Amino acid sequence: MNPDELQIQIKTFFGLEELLAEEVKKLGGRNVEIKNRAVNCEGDLGFLYKINYSLRTALKIIVPLFEFKAYNEQNFYDKLYRFSWDKYLKPGQTFAIDSTVYSDTFTHSQFITLKMKDAIVDFFRDNFKVRPSVDAKNPDIKFNLHIDRELVTISLDSSGDALFKRGYRQDGGQAPLNEVLAAGMLQIAGWDGKGNFLDPMCGSGTLLIEAAMLAMNMPAQLYRKGFAFQNWPNYDHELFQSIKEHRLNRMTPFEGKIVGYDIDPQMLEAAEMNLAAAELQDVIEVRNQDFFESKKDLFPLLMVFNPPYDERIEITDSDFYKKIGDTFKTFYPHTLGWLISSDLEAVKKIGLRPSRKVKLFNGKLETRFLQYEMYEGTKKRGGQSKKDDDSDDSVDKIIDDSTENPQALDSDS
Numbered sequence: 001m002n003p004d005e006l007q008i009q010i011k012t013f014f015g016l017e018e019l020l021a022e023e024v025k026k027l028g029g030r031n032v033e034i035k036n037r038a039v040n041c042e043g044d045l046g047f048l049y050k051i052n053y054s055l056r057t058a059l060k061i062i063v064p065l066f067e068f069k070a071y072n073e074q075n076f077y078d079k080l081y082r083f084s085w086d087k088y089l090k091p092g093q094t095f096a097i098d099s100t101v102y103s104d105t106f107t108h109s110q111f112i113t114l115k116m117k118d119a120i121v122d123f124f125r126d127n128f129k130v131r132p133s134v135d136a137k138n139p140d141i142k143f144n145l146h147i148d149r150e151l152v153t154i155s156l157d158s159s160g161d162a163l164f165k166r167g168y169r170q171d172g173g174q175a176p177l178n179e180v181l182a183a184g185m186l187q188i189a190g191w192d193g194k195g196n197f198l199d200p201m202c203g204s205g206t207l208l209i210e211a212a213m214l215a216m217n218m219p220a221q222l223y224r225k226g227f228a229f230q231n232w233p234n235y236d237h238e239l240f241q242s243i244k245e246h247r248l249n250r251m252t253p254f255e256g257k258i259v260g261y262d263i264d265p266q267m268l269e270a271a272e273m274n275l276a277a278a279e280l281q282d283v284i285e286v287r288n289q290d291f292f293e294s295k296k297d298l299f300p301l302l303m304v305f306n307p308p309y310d311e312r313i314e315i316t317d318s319d320f321y322k323k324i325g326d327t328f329k330t331f332y333p334h335t336l337g338w339l340i341s342s343d344l345e346a347v348k349k350i351g352l353r354p355s356r357k358v359k360l361f362n363g364k365l366e367t368r369f370l371q372y373e374m375y376e377g378t379k380k381r382g383g384q385s386k387k388d389d390d391s392d393d394s395v396d397k398i399i400d401d402s403t404e405n406p407q408a409l410d411s412d413s
Helices: 017-026 045-054 073-081 109-128 179-188 206-215 237-248 265-277 320-331 346-350 393-398
Strands: 006-011 030-035 038-043 060-069 094-102 141-148 151-157 196-199 258-262 284-288 301-305 335-341 356-362 365-374
Touching (some): 006 045, 017 030, 017 179, 038 045, 045 060, 045 237, 073 109, 073 151, 094 109, 109 141, 179 206, 179 335, 179 356, 196 206, 206 258, 206 284, 206 301, 258 265, 265 284, 320 335, 320 346, 320 365, 346 365
Parallel strands (some): 094 141, 196 258, 196 301, 301 335
Antiparallel strands (some): 006 038, 006 060, 030 038, 060 151, 141 151, 356 365
């Protein structure tokens, strides 16, 4: 692995690939290439540190080490045994293996992962008379095994824990929104930190915190305790500290307001704990407020939220989505509102025609992220609103409902 010319793969959620690619380009990635739920690029060791610390829509960042074709289990083991594992793993360190297998030859992913573990352990035992230990929960070094038919790719995981684990979540409440998905939703919605932001059903506050971090240009992993690359033999501590300092110096003040409503006292308590952990309690306000009984008091306003459909809170009121539409039309004129939902039938009861639709996945749930533009007289037009002439055409290219369904999400995503 040449630290000056690394091949890098960055994993993300389906639907966020274009956003991730733009983030990577802005941070200096070379030869950026969009894949299914991933972006490939090139960069040096410092760039790898920087994207781990800064990217908002990345789930995991890996560095491919070598590829080969294997046609049976013994062939697979033999080629792994001959690899120079000591360049990446010290005998006294622990390791773990994440695996993704799509193959008619290797049909049992758990078994083939054990064969890779055996090859690594046998290599060290035979060459150094010691053997590293496996630690599935908190390894020093994490490898990634990917098999596509006969093609085997071994990569080094530079992130460790998935990058949606920002470090600020103290209490997730019921079915919290994934931080990476939240960051992607905000970017699709066009949130740039100018104006005011409202999440009218804020739950534990994920959208609020990600909105504040984006508005203030805070590094996505500001509160994270560590990365897997810090255990690599070639880790450059001074370089990483310099990169962090540079990113912190790019933070900017925020002049608007970020507000969250919720009617559940427990969820509000969870949100307040998370705001305190993120040190954003002076930037974000949460209120015990029923959205259906609220009126717009922030101008201008962007609204983004994740209605508490069945996976979070059991909703027995069949008019729940109708109430959302009525509140939009009656009390939130001249507002751009976005919501995400997996209940594609229920959202029809909103009574407004969405001006944008984005297919996203919330965990394994297929959802739609829907944009509604509210104007005076919206009701008279039957709920159909005209799109602003100054809408961001670049985002229109990002969203394509005709894209094929993605494969099942990786277990660590």
